[in-house]
Amino acid sequence: MALAGVRHLEHNVLVYRRVWRGTAFSTLLSPILFLSAMGLALGSLVPGVTRFGGVSYLAFLAPGLLAAQAMQTATLESSWPLFAGFKWLKTFEGAIATPQRPHDIVLGHLYWLVVRLGIVTGIFLLVMLAFGAASVGLALVAWPAAILTGLAFGMPMAAWTATRQTESSFPVVFRFVVTPLFLFSGTFFPIEQLPELVRPVAWLTPLFHGVALTRALALGHGLDPVVLLIHVAVLAALVAMGTLVALRTFRRRLIV
Amino acid sequence: MAPALIHARGLTKRFGTLTAVDAVDFDVAPGEAFGFLGPNGAGKTSTMRMIGCVSPRSGGELRVLGMDPDTNGSRIRSRLGVVPQEDTLDTELTVFENLLIYGRYFDISYRETRRRATELLEFVQLNERRGDLVEKLSGGMKRRLTIARALINEPDLALLDEPTTGLDPQARHLVWERLYRLKQRGVTLALTTHNMDEAEQLCDRLVVMDKAKIVAEGSPRELIERYVTREVLELRFPVGVQETLDGQFEGLGDRVEQLPDRVLVYAADGEAAATAAHERGLRPESVLVRRSSLEDVFLRLTGRTLIE
Numbered sequence: 368m369a370l371a372g373v374r375h376l377e378h379n380v381l382v383y384r385r386v387w388r389g390t391a392f393s394t395l396l397s398p399i400l401f402l403s404a405m406g407l408a409l410g411s412l413v414p415g416v417t418r419f420g421g422v423s424y425l426a427f428l429a430p431g432l433l434a435a436q437a438m439q440t441a442t443l444e445s446s447w448p449l450f451a452g453f454k455w456l457k458t459f460e461g462a463i464a465t466p467q468r469p470h471d472i473v474l475g476h477l478y479w480l481v482v483r484l485g486i487v488t489g490i491f492l493l494v495m496l497a498f499g500a501a502s503v504g505l506a507l508v509a510w511p512a513a514i515l516t517g518l519a520f521g522m523p524m525a526a527w528t529a530t531r532q533t534e535s536s537f538p539v540v541f542r543f544v545v546t547p548l549f550l551f552s553g554t555f556f557p558i559e560q561l562p563e564l565v566r567p568v569a570w571l572t573p574l575f576h577g578v579a580l581t582r583a584l585a586l587g588h589g590l591d592p593v594v595l596l597i598h599v600a601v602l603a604a605l606v607a608m609g610t611l612v613a614l615r616t617f618r619r620r621l622i623v
Numbered sequence: 624m625a626p627a628l629i630h631a632r633g634l635t636k637r638f639g640t641l642t643a644v645d646a647v648d649f650d651v652a653p654g655e656a657f658g659f660l661g662p663n664g665a666g667k668t669s670t671m672r673m674i675g676c677v678s679p680r681s682g683g684e685l686r687v688l689g690m691d692p693d694t695n696g697s698r699i700r701s702r703l704g705v706v707p708q709e710d711t712l713d714t715e716l717t718v719f720e721n722l723l724i725y726g727r728y729f730d731i732s733y734r735e736t737r738r739r740a741t742e743l744l745e746f747v748q749l750n751e752r753r754g755d756l757v758e759k760l761s762g763g764m765k766r767r768l769t770i771a772r773a774l775i776n777e778p779d780l781a782l783l784d785e786p787t788t789g790l791d792p793q794a795r796h797l798v799w800e801r802l803y804r805l806k807q808r809g810v811t812l813a814l815t816t817h818n819m820d821e822a823e824q825l826c827d828r829l830v831v832m833d834k835a836k837i838v839a840e841g842s843p844r845e846l847i848e849r850y851v852t853r854e855v856l857e858l859r860f861p862v863g864v865q866e867t868l869d870g871q872f873e874g875l876g877d878r879v880e881q882l883p884d885r886v887l888v889y890a891a892d893g894e895a896a897a898t899a900a901h902e903r904g905l906r907p908e909s910v911l912v913r914r915s916s917l918e919d920v921f922l923r924l925t926g927r928t929l930i931e
Binding site (some may be wrong): 369374377381382385386457458460462463464465466467468483506517621622623 | 638663675677678696697698700701703705707709710711712713714716717720723724726728730772776777833872
Protein backbone atom coordinates (compact mmCIF):
# COMPACT_ATOMS: atom_id res chain seq x y z
CA MET A 368 0.00 0.00 0.00
CA ALA A 369 1.36 3.37 -0.96
CA LEU A 370 1.82 6.18 1.54
CA ALA A 371 -1.64 7.25 2.75
CA GLY A 372 -3.10 10.06 0.68
CA VAL A 373 -0.69 9.89 -2.26
CA ARG A 374 -3.37 8.67 -4.70
CA HIS A 375 -5.60 11.61 -3.89
CA LEU A 376 -2.66 13.92 -4.54
CA GLU A 377 -2.14 12.20 -7.90
CA HIS A 378 -5.79 12.80 -8.71
CA ASN A 379 -5.44 16.51 -7.95
CA VAL A 380 -2.29 16.78 -10.03
CA LEU A 381 -4.06 15.04 -12.91
CA VAL A 382 -6.90 17.57 -12.74
CA TYR A 383 -4.44 20.46 -12.34
CA ARG A 384 -2.56 19.42 -15.49
CA ARG A 385 -5.83 19.94 -17.30
CA VAL A 386 -6.92 23.24 -15.74
CA TRP A 387 -3.68 25.06 -14.82
CA ARG A 388 -3.81 27.34 -17.83
CA GLY A 389 -7.03 28.84 -16.53
CA THR A 390 -5.40 29.94 -13.27
CA ALA A 391 -1.84 30.61 -14.45
CA PHE A 392 -2.57 34.05 -15.83
CA SER A 393 -4.23 35.39 -12.68
CA THR A 394 -1.62 33.76 -10.45
CA LEU A 395 1.04 35.77 -12.26
CA LEU A 396 -0.99 38.92 -12.85
CA SER A 397 -2.34 39.39 -9.34
CA PRO A 398 1.03 40.04 -7.62
CA ILE A 399 2.15 42.26 -10.50
CA LEU A 400 -0.98 44.43 -10.21
CA PHE A 401 -0.91 44.62 -6.43
CA LEU A 402 2.80 45.37 -6.18
CA SER A 403 2.70 48.08 -8.84
CA ALA A 404 -0.48 49.79 -7.65
CA MET A 405 -0.01 49.56 -3.90
CA GLY A 406 3.70 48.93 -3.57
CA LEU A 407 5.07 51.35 -6.17
CA ALA A 408 2.35 53.92 -6.86
CA LEU A 409 0.78 54.25 -3.44
CA GLY A 410 4.11 53.42 -1.81
CA SER A 411 5.70 56.52 -3.36
CA LEU A 412 3.53 58.58 -0.98
CA VAL A 413 4.63 56.56 2.04
CA PRO A 414 7.91 57.29 3.79
CA GLY A 415 10.25 54.41 4.68
CA VAL A 416 8.79 52.07 7.27
CA THR A 417 11.02 52.84 10.22
CA ARG A 418 9.90 49.95 12.34
CA PHE A 419 11.48 47.65 9.77
CA GLY A 420 14.75 49.48 9.44
CA GLY A 421 13.44 52.09 7.05
CA VAL A 422 12.67 49.70 4.15
CA SER A 423 10.55 50.96 1.27
CA TYR A 424 6.78 50.51 1.49
CA LEU A 425 7.04 48.08 -1.43
CA ALA A 426 9.45 45.87 0.49
CA PHE A 427 7.25 46.10 3.58
CA LEU A 428 4.03 45.34 1.74
CA ALA A 429 5.17 42.47 -0.51
CA PRO A 430 5.66 39.74 2.15
CA GLY A 431 2.34 40.71 3.76
CA LEU A 432 0.56 40.30 0.44
CA LEU A 433 2.39 37.02 -0.08
CA ALA A 434 1.06 35.61 3.19
CA ALA A 435 -2.44 36.94 2.44
CA GLN A 436 -2.31 35.37 -1.02
CA ALA A 437 -1.47 32.02 0.58
CA MET A 438 -4.49 32.38 2.89
CA GLN A 439 -6.81 33.12 -0.02
CA THR A 440 -5.49 30.34 -2.22
CA ALA A 441 -5.76 27.70 0.50
CA THR A 442 -9.19 28.81 1.70
CA LEU A 443 -10.50 28.78 -1.83
CA GLU A 444 -8.92 25.42 -2.59
CA SER A 445 -10.63 23.97 0.51
CA SER A 446 -14.10 25.31 -0.26
CA TRP A 447 -15.81 24.79 -3.63
CA PRO A 448 -13.37 22.21 -5.05
CA LEU A 449 -13.73 20.00 -1.96
CA PHE A 450 -17.46 20.53 -1.88
CA ALA A 451 -17.60 19.30 -5.47
CA GLY A 452 -15.86 16.11 -4.39
CA PHE A 453 -18.49 15.54 -1.72
CA LYS A 454 -21.61 16.67 -3.48
CA TRP A 455 -21.46 17.73 -7.10
CA LEU A 456 -19.15 15.19 -8.69
CA LYS A 457 -19.15 12.78 -5.73
CA THR A 458 -15.62 11.77 -6.65
CA PHE A 459 -14.85 11.10 -2.96
CA GLU A 460 -17.65 8.55 -2.89
CA GLY A 461 -16.04 6.96 -5.92
CA ALA A 462 -12.66 6.94 -4.19
CA ILE A 463 -13.82 5.24 -0.99
CA ALA A 464 -15.41 2.42 -3.01
CA THR A 465 -11.78 1.42 -3.67
CA PRO A 466 -9.18 0.52 -1.01
CA GLN A 467 -8.92 4.27 -0.30
CA ARG A 468 -10.20 5.53 3.05
CA PRO A 469 -11.49 8.93 4.17
CA HIS A 470 -8.16 9.76 5.80
CA ASP A 471 -6.41 9.22 2.47
CA ILE A 472 -8.52 12.06 1.09
CA VAL A 473 -7.70 14.34 4.05
CA LEU A 474 -3.96 13.71 3.86
CA GLY A 475 -4.03 13.88 0.07
CA HIS A 476 -5.68 17.27 0.35
CA LEU A 477 -2.98 18.41 2.75
CA TYR A 478 -0.26 17.35 0.30
CA TRP A 479 -2.13 18.99 -2.53
CA LEU A 480 -2.35 22.28 -0.60
CA VAL A 481 1.42 22.18 -0.13
CA VAL A 482 1.90 21.71 -3.88
CA ARG A 483 -0.64 24.33 -4.88
CA LEU A 484 0.61 26.86 -2.32
CA GLY A 485 4.16 26.13 -3.37
CA ILE A 486 3.29 27.07 -6.95
CA VAL A 487 1.27 30.19 -6.11
CA THR A 488 3.66 31.62 -3.50
CA GLY A 489 6.66 30.59 -5.61
CA ILE A 490 5.37 32.66 -8.52
CA PHE A 491 4.60 35.50 -6.11
CA LEU A 492 8.18 35.40 -4.82
CA LEU A 493 9.53 35.49 -8.39
CA VAL A 494 7.48 38.62 -9.04
CA MET A 495 8.82 40.11 -5.78
CA LEU A 496 12.35 39.41 -6.99
CA ALA A 497 11.56 41.05 -10.31
CA PHE A 498 10.29 44.14 -8.43
CA GLY A 499 13.43 44.19 -6.34
CA ALA A 500 11.27 43.66 -3.25
CA ALA A 501 13.24 40.70 -1.94
CA SER A 502 16.61 38.99 -2.17
CA VAL A 503 16.92 35.42 -3.44
CA GLY A 504 18.26 34.06 -0.16
CA LEU A 505 15.57 35.59 2.02
CA ALA A 506 12.83 34.68 -0.48
CA LEU A 507 13.79 31.03 -0.08
CA VAL A 508 13.42 31.34 3.71
CA ALA A 509 10.07 33.14 3.44
CA TRP A 510 8.65 30.56 1.02
CA PRO A 511 7.90 27.80 3.58
CA ALA A 512 6.52 30.46 5.97
CA ALA A 513 4.00 31.52 3.34
CA ILE A 514 3.05 27.88 2.66
CA LEU A 515 2.58 27.26 6.38
CA THR A 516 0.33 30.33 6.57
CA GLY A 517 -1.84 28.93 3.79
CA LEU A 518 -2.13 25.53 5.45
CA ALA A 519 -3.24 27.17 8.70
CA PHE A 520 -6.33 28.33 6.83
CA GLY A 521 -6.72 25.50 4.33
CA MET A 522 -6.95 22.58 6.74
CA PRO A 523 -9.51 24.10 9.18
CA MET A 524 -11.52 25.22 6.15
CA ALA A 525 -11.39 21.68 4.72
CA ALA A 526 -12.65 20.27 8.02
CA TRP A 527 -15.56 22.69 7.96
CA THR A 528 -16.39 22.18 4.27
CA ALA A 529 -16.96 18.47 4.97
CA THR A 530 -19.85 19.47 7.26
CA ARG A 531 -21.62 21.69 4.69
CA GLN A 532 -24.74 20.53 2.87
CA THR A 533 -24.92 23.59 0.59
CA GLU A 534 -22.31 25.93 -0.83
CA SER A 535 -24.15 29.03 0.37
CA SER A 536 -21.85 29.73 3.32
CA PHE A 537 -18.61 29.87 1.32
CA PRO A 538 -19.09 33.46 0.09
CA VAL A 539 -19.85 34.45 3.70
CA VAL A 540 -16.48 33.08 4.80
CA PHE A 541 -14.73 35.16 2.18
CA ARG A 542 -16.68 38.33 2.94
CA PHE A 543 -16.57 38.19 6.73
CA VAL A 544 -13.40 36.27 7.50
CA VAL A 545 -10.92 36.33 4.65
CA THR A 546 -11.39 39.94 3.52
CA PRO A 547 -11.32 41.57 7.01
CA LEU A 548 -8.24 39.55 7.90
CA PHE A 549 -6.64 40.59 4.64
CA LEU A 550 -7.24 44.25 5.52
CA PHE A 551 -6.45 44.34 9.23
CA SER A 552 -3.82 41.70 9.99
CA GLY A 553 -0.80 43.83 9.25
CA THR A 554 -0.76 43.19 5.51
CA PHE A 555 -0.93 46.85 4.50
CA PHE A 556 0.24 48.59 7.68
CA PRO A 557 1.91 47.54 10.94
CA ILE A 558 -0.70 46.63 13.51
CA GLU A 559 0.80 49.31 15.75
CA GLN A 560 -1.28 51.68 13.61
CA LEU A 561 -4.46 50.09 14.97
CA PRO A 562 -6.13 51.64 18.04
CA GLU A 563 -4.52 50.27 21.18
CA LEU A 564 -7.74 48.51 22.20
CA VAL A 565 -8.04 46.34 19.10
CA ARG A 566 -4.34 45.55 18.78
CA PRO A 567 -4.55 42.40 20.96
CA VAL A 568 -7.33 41.17 18.67
CA ALA A 569 -4.86 41.17 15.80
CA TRP A 570 -2.67 38.80 17.82
CA LEU A 571 -5.56 36.36 17.90
CA THR A 572 -6.00 36.26 14.14
CA PRO A 573 -4.03 33.59 12.32
CA LEU A 574 -3.16 35.81 9.38
CA PHE A 575 -1.35 38.24 11.68
CA HIS A 576 1.06 35.48 12.67
CA GLY A 577 1.50 34.43 9.06
CA VAL A 578 2.17 37.97 7.87
CA ALA A 579 4.54 38.75 10.77
CA LEU A 580 6.51 35.53 10.25
CA THR A 581 6.72 35.82 6.47
CA ARG A 582 7.68 39.49 6.65
CA ALA A 583 10.37 39.03 9.31
CA LEU A 584 11.97 36.26 7.26
CA ALA A 585 11.65 38.06 3.91
CA LEU A 586 13.13 41.30 5.27
CA GLY A 587 15.62 39.61 7.56
CA HIS A 588 14.53 42.13 10.16
CA GLY A 589 12.87 41.70 13.56
CA LEU A 590 14.08 38.13 13.90
CA ASP A 591 13.43 37.67 17.63
CA PRO A 592 13.57 33.84 17.91
CA VAL A 593 10.97 33.69 20.68
CA VAL A 594 8.46 35.76 18.75
CA LEU A 595 9.11 33.82 15.55
CA LEU A 596 8.62 30.58 17.43
CA ILE A 597 5.27 31.79 18.73
CA HIS A 598 4.19 32.61 15.17
CA VAL A 599 5.25 29.20 13.91
CA ALA A 600 3.60 27.45 16.86
CA VAL A 601 0.26 29.21 16.33
CA LEU A 602 0.24 28.40 12.62
CA ALA A 603 1.37 24.79 13.12
CA ALA A 604 -1.27 24.31 15.80
CA LEU A 605 -3.95 25.48 13.36
CA VAL A 606 -2.72 23.05 10.71
CA ALA A 607 -2.66 20.17 13.20
CA MET A 608 -6.05 21.00 14.67
CA GLY A 609 -7.60 21.49 11.24
CA THR A 610 -6.22 18.15 10.05
CA LEU A 611 -7.40 16.26 13.12
CA VAL A 612 -10.90 17.70 12.89
CA ALA A 613 -10.95 17.04 9.13
CA LEU A 614 -10.16 13.37 9.77
CA ARG A 615 -13.36 13.24 11.82
CA THR A 616 -15.61 15.33 9.61
CA PHE A 617 -14.53 13.61 6.36
CA ARG A 618 -15.16 10.22 7.92
CA ARG A 619 -18.57 11.25 9.18
CA ARG A 620 -19.51 12.66 5.82
CA LEU A 621 -18.35 9.70 3.75
CA ILE A 622 -19.01 6.66 5.92
CA VAL A 623 -22.75 6.57 6.66
CA MET B 624 -21.60 -25.69 -2.81
CA ALA B 625 -18.64 -23.31 -2.70
CA PRO B 626 -18.58 -20.92 0.27
CA ALA B 627 -20.73 -17.86 -0.32
CA LEU B 628 -19.09 -14.68 -1.64
CA ILE B 629 -21.61 -12.68 0.32
CA HIS B 630 -23.12 -14.09 3.46
CA ALA B 631 -25.67 -12.06 5.44
CA ARG B 632 -27.65 -13.09 8.51
CA GLY B 633 -29.90 -10.68 10.34
CA LEU B 634 -28.16 -7.86 8.49
CA THR B 635 -29.54 -4.56 9.74
CA LYS B 636 -28.97 -0.88 8.98
CA ARG B 637 -30.47 1.90 11.06
CA PHE B 638 -30.25 5.65 10.47
CA GLY B 639 -31.34 7.19 13.76
CA THR B 640 -34.85 5.90 14.33
CA LEU B 641 -35.32 4.75 10.74
CA THR B 642 -34.59 1.10 9.99
CA ALA B 643 -33.45 0.99 6.36
CA VAL B 644 -32.57 -2.71 6.33
CA ASP B 645 -34.30 -4.95 8.84
CA ALA B 646 -32.60 -8.25 9.64
CA VAL B 647 -32.22 -9.67 6.14
CA ASP B 648 -30.67 -13.07 5.34
CA PHE B 649 -29.15 -14.00 1.99
CA ASP B 650 -26.18 -15.76 0.40
CA VAL B 651 -24.59 -15.09 -2.95
CA ALA B 652 -22.61 -17.96 -4.45
CA PRO B 653 -19.51 -17.53 -6.64
CA GLY B 654 -20.34 -17.02 -10.31
CA GLU B 655 -23.95 -16.19 -9.58
CA ALA B 656 -25.90 -13.13 -10.75
CA PHE B 657 -27.96 -12.09 -7.78
CA GLY B 658 -30.62 -9.38 -7.89
CA PHE B 659 -32.22 -7.10 -5.33
CA LEU B 660 -35.64 -5.99 -6.49
CA GLY B 661 -37.77 -3.49 -4.68
CA PRO B 662 -39.51 -0.13 -4.78
CA ASN B 663 -37.63 3.05 -3.94
CA GLY B 664 -36.78 3.18 -0.25
CA ALA B 665 -36.98 -0.59 0.22
CA GLY B 666 -33.38 -0.75 1.49
CA LYS B 667 -31.62 -2.03 -1.63
CA THR B 668 -29.00 0.68 -1.83
CA SER B 669 -28.32 0.55 1.92
CA THR B 670 -27.73 -3.19 1.57
CA MET B 671 -25.39 -2.65 -1.37
CA ARG B 672 -23.44 0.00 0.52
CA MET B 673 -22.94 -2.35 3.46
CA ILE B 674 -21.67 -5.05 1.09
CA GLY B 675 -19.43 -2.43 -0.53
CA CYS B 676 -17.83 -1.72 2.87
CA VAL B 677 -18.65 2.00 2.83
CA SER B 678 -21.49 1.81 5.33
CA PRO B 679 -21.00 0.00 8.64
CA ARG B 680 -23.82 -2.36 9.57
CA SER B 681 -25.93 -1.60 12.65
CA GLY B 682 -26.46 -5.24 13.47
CA GLY B 683 -26.31 -8.82 12.28
CA GLU B 684 -23.64 -10.75 10.49
CA LEU B 685 -21.99 -9.92 7.17
CA ARG B 686 -19.12 -11.63 5.35
CA VAL B 687 -17.94 -10.44 1.97
CA LEU B 688 -15.37 -12.62 0.19
CA GLY B 689 -15.08 -14.45 3.48
CA MET B 690 -14.04 -11.33 5.42
CA ASP B 691 -15.72 -8.95 7.84
CA PRO B 692 -16.26 -5.45 6.36
CA ASP B 693 -15.77 -3.88 9.80
CA THR B 694 -12.19 -5.05 10.08
CA ASN B 695 -11.12 -5.74 6.47
CA GLY B 696 -12.89 -2.99 4.52
CA SER B 697 -9.90 -1.94 2.43
CA ARG B 698 -8.90 -5.52 1.60
CA ILE B 699 -12.43 -6.44 0.56
CA ARG B 700 -12.85 -3.29 -1.51
CA SER B 701 -9.64 -4.05 -3.39
CA ARG B 702 -11.48 -7.05 -4.92
CA LEU B 703 -14.83 -5.35 -5.56
CA GLY B 704 -16.03 -3.49 -8.62
CA VAL B 705 -18.66 -0.92 -7.70
CA VAL B 706 -21.13 0.80 -10.00
CA PRO B 707 -22.93 3.28 -7.74
CA GLN B 708 -26.45 4.46 -8.38
CA GLU B 709 -25.26 7.97 -9.22
CA ASP B 710 -22.16 8.39 -11.35
CA THR B 711 -19.09 9.48 -9.41
CA LEU B 712 -16.90 10.20 -12.42
CA ASP B 713 -14.59 13.21 -12.47
CA THR B 714 -16.14 15.30 -15.22
CA GLU B 715 -13.08 17.55 -15.33
CA LEU B 716 -10.96 14.65 -16.57
CA THR B 717 -11.06 12.72 -19.82
CA VAL B 718 -12.56 9.27 -20.24
CA PHE B 719 -9.11 7.68 -20.19
CA GLU B 720 -7.89 9.72 -17.22
CA ASN B 721 -10.88 8.61 -15.17
CA LEU B 722 -9.82 5.01 -15.64
CA LEU B 723 -6.20 5.90 -15.03
CA ILE B 724 -6.75 7.52 -11.63
CA TYR B 725 -9.15 4.78 -10.58
CA GLY B 726 -6.49 2.17 -11.30
CA ARG B 727 -4.12 4.17 -9.13
CA TYR B 728 -6.65 4.08 -6.31
CA PHE B 729 -6.19 0.31 -6.42
CA ASP B 730 -2.40 0.71 -6.36
CA ILE B 731 -2.07 -0.63 -9.89
CA SER B 732 0.97 0.69 -11.76
CA TYR B 733 0.43 3.36 -14.45
CA ARG B 734 1.73 0.98 -17.08
CA GLU B 735 -0.68 -1.82 -16.15
CA THR B 736 -3.60 0.60 -15.66
CA ARG B 737 -3.01 2.01 -19.15
CA ARG B 738 -3.08 -1.47 -20.63
CA ARG B 739 -6.29 -2.41 -18.82
CA ALA B 740 -7.94 0.94 -19.53
CA THR B 741 -7.43 0.49 -23.26
CA GLU B 742 -8.87 -3.01 -23.08
CA LEU B 743 -11.86 -1.91 -21.00
CA LEU B 744 -12.69 1.02 -23.28
CA GLU B 745 -12.80 -1.50 -26.09
CA PHE B 746 -15.09 -3.69 -23.99
CA VAL B 747 -17.61 -0.91 -23.33
CA GLN B 748 -17.19 0.55 -26.85
CA LEU B 749 -15.85 3.92 -25.78
CA ASN B 750 -12.41 3.74 -27.32
CA GLU B 751 -12.99 6.52 -29.82
CA ARG B 752 -14.05 8.81 -26.95
CA ARG B 753 -11.00 8.12 -24.76
CA GLY B 754 -9.61 11.63 -25.08
CA ASP B 755 -12.93 13.43 -24.51
CA LEU B 756 -13.86 15.13 -21.28
CA VAL B 757 -16.45 13.12 -19.36
CA GLU B 758 -18.62 16.23 -19.23
CA LYS B 759 -19.34 15.79 -22.93
CA LEU B 760 -20.56 12.18 -22.72
CA SER B 761 -24.21 11.14 -22.86
CA GLY B 762 -25.81 9.44 -19.87
CA GLY B 763 -25.43 6.01 -21.47
CA MET B 764 -21.76 6.57 -22.21
CA LYS B 765 -21.10 7.73 -18.64
CA ARG B 766 -22.77 4.60 -17.36
CA ARG B 767 -20.61 2.42 -19.59
CA LEU B 768 -17.53 4.29 -18.43
CA THR B 769 -18.56 3.72 -14.82
CA ILE B 770 -18.86 0.01 -15.56
CA ALA B 771 -15.45 -0.03 -17.23
CA ARG B 772 -14.00 1.80 -14.24
CA ALA B 773 -15.49 -0.76 -11.85
CA LEU B 774 -13.57 -3.48 -13.74
CA ILE B 775 -10.13 -1.83 -13.65
CA ASN B 776 -9.06 -4.03 -10.70
CA GLU B 777 -10.42 -7.22 -12.32
CA PRO B 778 -12.87 -7.71 -9.44
CA ASP B 779 -14.16 -11.02 -8.13
CA LEU B 780 -17.47 -9.44 -7.24
CA ALA B 781 -19.24 -6.61 -9.07
CA LEU B 782 -21.82 -4.54 -7.17
CA LEU B 783 -24.16 -2.73 -9.52
CA ASP B 784 -26.71 -0.33 -8.08
CA GLU B 785 -29.34 0.29 -10.76
CA PRO B 786 -26.86 -0.04 -13.62
CA THR B 787 -29.31 0.94 -16.36
CA THR B 788 -31.72 3.39 -14.73
CA GLY B 789 -32.24 6.41 -16.95
CA LEU B 790 -30.75 4.86 -20.08
CA ASP B 791 -32.43 4.69 -23.46
CA PRO B 792 -33.25 1.19 -24.78
CA GLN B 793 -30.17 0.92 -27.01
CA ALA B 794 -27.80 1.87 -24.23
CA ARG B 795 -29.62 -0.45 -21.83
CA HIS B 796 -29.30 -3.43 -24.15
CA LEU B 797 -25.62 -2.75 -24.65
CA VAL B 798 -25.05 -2.64 -20.88
CA TRP B 799 -27.01 -5.88 -20.41
CA GLU B 800 -25.00 -7.57 -23.09
CA ARG B 801 -21.73 -6.48 -21.45
CA LEU B 802 -22.91 -7.58 -18.02
CA TYR B 803 -23.89 -10.91 -19.44
CA ARG B 804 -20.40 -11.35 -20.89
CA LEU B 805 -18.95 -10.46 -17.53
CA LYS B 806 -21.02 -13.18 -15.93
CA GLN B 807 -19.79 -15.63 -18.56
CA ARG B 808 -16.25 -14.78 -17.52
CA GLY B 809 -17.09 -15.90 -14.02
CA VAL B 810 -17.48 -12.53 -12.30
CA THR B 811 -20.11 -12.69 -9.58
CA LEU B 812 -22.73 -9.98 -9.97
CA ALA B 813 -24.92 -8.44 -7.31
CA LEU B 814 -27.29 -5.85 -8.68
CA THR B 815 -30.29 -3.81 -7.69
CA THR B 816 -32.81 -2.93 -10.31
CA HIS B 817 -36.13 -1.36 -11.11
CA ASN B 818 -36.27 -3.06 -14.42
CA MET B 819 -38.08 -6.37 -14.69
CA ASP B 820 -36.48 -7.33 -17.98
CA GLU B 821 -33.11 -6.73 -16.43
CA ALA B 822 -33.92 -8.98 -13.51
CA GLU B 823 -35.38 -11.72 -15.72
CA GLN B 824 -32.52 -11.65 -18.18
CA LEU B 825 -29.55 -11.25 -15.91
CA CYS B 826 -30.38 -12.72 -12.53
CA ASP B 827 -30.02 -16.39 -11.67
CA ARG B 828 -31.62 -15.67 -8.36
CA LEU B 829 -33.16 -12.64 -6.73
CA VAL B 830 -34.78 -11.34 -3.62
CA VAL B 831 -37.70 -8.95 -3.49
CA MET B 832 -37.31 -6.30 -0.81
CA ASP B 833 -40.11 -4.21 0.62
CA LYS B 834 -40.07 -1.90 3.63
CA ALA B 835 -36.55 -2.95 4.69
CA LYS B 836 -37.29 -6.69 4.58
CA ILE B 837 -36.87 -9.52 2.11
CA VAL B 838 -40.34 -10.72 1.17
CA ALA B 839 -39.47 -13.41 -1.38
CA GLU B 840 -36.49 -15.23 -2.80
CA GLY B 841 -35.93 -17.49 -5.80
CA SER B 842 -35.17 -17.63 -9.51
CA PRO B 843 -37.37 -15.42 -11.71
CA ARG B 844 -39.22 -18.52 -13.00
CA GLU B 845 -39.77 -19.90 -9.49
CA LEU B 846 -41.13 -16.62 -8.22
CA ILE B 847 -43.60 -16.36 -11.08
CA GLU B 848 -44.80 -19.92 -10.52
CA ARG B 849 -45.06 -19.44 -6.78
CA TYR B 850 -46.81 -16.09 -6.60
CA VAL B 851 -48.88 -15.57 -9.72
CA THR B 852 -51.02 -17.50 -12.21
CA ARG B 853 -49.82 -18.47 -15.65
CA GLU B 854 -51.66 -15.68 -17.43
CA VAL B 855 -52.92 -12.19 -16.79
CA LEU B 856 -55.92 -10.44 -18.30
CA GLU B 857 -55.50 -6.67 -18.53
CA LEU B 858 -58.62 -4.55 -18.85
CA ARG B 859 -58.52 -0.82 -19.59
CA PHE B 860 -61.58 1.36 -19.28
CA PRO B 861 -62.34 4.89 -20.48
CA VAL B 862 -61.26 7.55 -17.97
CA GLY B 863 -63.53 7.61 -14.94
CA VAL B 864 -65.33 4.34 -15.70
CA GLN B 865 -63.15 1.93 -13.73
CA GLU B 866 -64.03 3.65 -10.43
CA THR B 867 -67.77 3.00 -11.00
CA LEU B 868 -67.27 -0.74 -11.45
CA ASP B 869 -66.11 -1.57 -7.93
CA GLY B 870 -66.88 -5.17 -6.95
CA GLN B 871 -67.78 -6.29 -10.49
CA PHE B 872 -64.44 -8.01 -11.03
CA GLU B 873 -64.76 -10.42 -8.13
CA GLY B 874 -64.30 -14.06 -9.12
CA LEU B 875 -63.17 -13.41 -12.69
CA GLY B 876 -59.83 -14.98 -11.84
CA ASP B 877 -57.79 -16.26 -8.89
CA ARG B 878 -57.01 -12.70 -7.93
CA VAL B 879 -57.76 -9.17 -9.09
CA GLU B 880 -55.48 -6.17 -8.84
CA GLN B 881 -56.88 -2.70 -9.51
CA LEU B 882 -54.22 -0.27 -10.69
CA PRO B 883 -54.94 3.41 -11.31
CA ASP B 884 -55.00 2.91 -15.09
CA ARG B 885 -56.13 -0.71 -15.51
CA VAL B 886 -57.46 -3.85 -13.89
CA LEU B 887 -55.33 -7.00 -13.77
CA VAL B 888 -57.10 -10.35 -13.51
CA TYR B 889 -54.84 -13.27 -12.64
CA ALA B 890 -56.10 -16.53 -14.13
CA ALA B 891 -54.69 -19.77 -15.50
CA ASP B 892 -56.70 -19.17 -18.68
CA GLY B 893 -56.77 -15.48 -19.64
CA GLU B 894 -59.10 -15.92 -22.63
CA ALA B 895 -61.72 -17.64 -20.47
CA ALA B 896 -61.54 -14.79 -17.98
CA ALA B 897 -62.00 -12.30 -20.82
CA THR B 898 -65.11 -14.13 -21.98
CA ALA B 899 -66.46 -14.19 -18.45
CA ALA B 900 -65.91 -10.43 -18.16
CA HIS B 901 -67.78 -9.88 -21.41
CA GLU B 902 -70.68 -12.03 -20.19
CA ARG B 903 -70.92 -9.86 -17.09
CA GLY B 904 -71.50 -6.91 -19.35
CA LEU B 905 -68.13 -5.27 -18.77
CA ARG B 906 -67.10 -3.21 -21.82
CA PRO B 907 -63.44 -2.28 -21.48
CA GLU B 908 -61.74 -0.07 -24.01
CA SER B 909 -59.02 -2.63 -24.50
CA VAL B 910 -58.46 -6.24 -23.51
CA LEU B 911 -55.05 -7.91 -23.36
CA VAL B 912 -54.14 -11.44 -22.34
CA ARG B 913 -50.45 -12.02 -21.62
CA ARG B 914 -48.12 -14.36 -19.76
CA SER B 915 -47.48 -13.22 -16.25
CA SER B 916 -44.10 -11.68 -15.51
CA LEU B 917 -41.89 -10.73 -12.65
CA GLU B 918 -43.67 -7.40 -12.53
CA ASP B 919 -46.84 -9.22 -11.49
CA VAL B 920 -44.94 -11.00 -8.74
CA PHE B 921 -43.73 -7.67 -7.63
CA LEU B 922 -47.21 -6.18 -7.59
CA ARG B 923 -48.50 -9.10 -5.66
CA LEU B 924 -45.78 -8.88 -3.03
CA THR B 925 -45.48 -5.16 -2.55
CA GLY B 926 -48.89 -3.93 -3.65
CA ARG B 927 -47.50 -1.34 -6.01
CA THR B 928 -45.87 -0.96 -9.38
CA LEU B 929 -42.12 -0.95 -9.51
CA ILE B 930 -41.54 2.19 -11.50
CA GLU B 931 -43.27 5.00 -9.71
